[in-house]
Amino acid sequence: MTRWKPDAEGRLVKAAIELFDEQGYEATTVAEIAERAGLTKRTFFRYFADKREVLFSGSQELQRLWLEGVAGAPANATALEVVTAGLDPVAEMFAERQGYARMRAGIIQANPELQERELIKLQTLADAIKAALVERGVSANAAMLAAQAGVTVFHVAFGNWLAQADPAAFRRLIDESLAELRSVAAAT
């Protein structure tokens, strides 16, 4: 289903997601996650502060990849094009993780506290993209509008992608979501 890195961190994430999916997030303990991964609790706590953080271990990688894409966007692109240019490497990352992403989405959907954490992580991401746009010379207002719109475009495409049979469809769904945003934002 998913290609997992053979390292301890990757094994812990895989074990946690499987256990959350099988027996519920609340019912799963750190000891069980470590055991399933063939590691100790001590090793778990070298990578994660608590079981919740396992679900958000991908946030930093997402942000790093997205900002790399933003940095490489052409100089003549409009602000939102700069933001969505950052989604090329992001779409590639997700292409090999659709099964994991589906399980994770189901776990978060079932828990209001996790939904709040997800919302805060998305806001942190939007703030980082905004800062990268300001760095490129975009005004603070335009940067905030483009960053937030970009994160929403990503979020809508992500939801559609979870329901798609083809894991490689993410990039196309982003383009569709961007076209839809332009359509809803058009002046009559």
Added chain:
Amino acid sequence: MTRWKPDAEGRLVKAAIELFDEQGYEATTVAEIAERAGLTKRTFFRYFADKREVLFSGSQELQRLWLEGVAGAPANATALEVVTAGLDPVAEMFAERQGYARMRAGIIQANPELQERELIKLQTLADAIKAALVERGVSANAAMLAAQAGVTVFHVAFGNWLAQADPAAFRRLIDESLAELRSVAAAT
């Protein structure tokens, strides 16, 4: 500075905001808020679950007014125009509360927990607007994009308005923010 309704709830909000501003959010107790308002703690708890909720008492009114405006938007408007049509009554509500809004923004800015709460309230608002658009026949994707973009347009305009000398400038700042969104979203 601000026109306060003479009711108990309004007096409690005014007293709380003043005390948070004067001596800090953390240091202020419910007993002090009630005393400043000339009311009892018992009365406080008839209106609010805790001192935090006082800061978010306007969220429901904001949502009610915004949704009224959405319901009254012309049938031929694009989805984001429907959303921003809802901001006419919202701008009027804020015009008489700029001093309060400034103090409140300062209190929230100083406290990460309050910032998270604000973010969650804005998401609740976006979800309600999305549902109203779907009710009008807009597709789920377009409704989410328009609702989120509308809340961001509002949020950017709100930040600019706090720094404006003229409390009546809010409606104009919303139009400017909407124009800016269209500009950043344009295709090259």
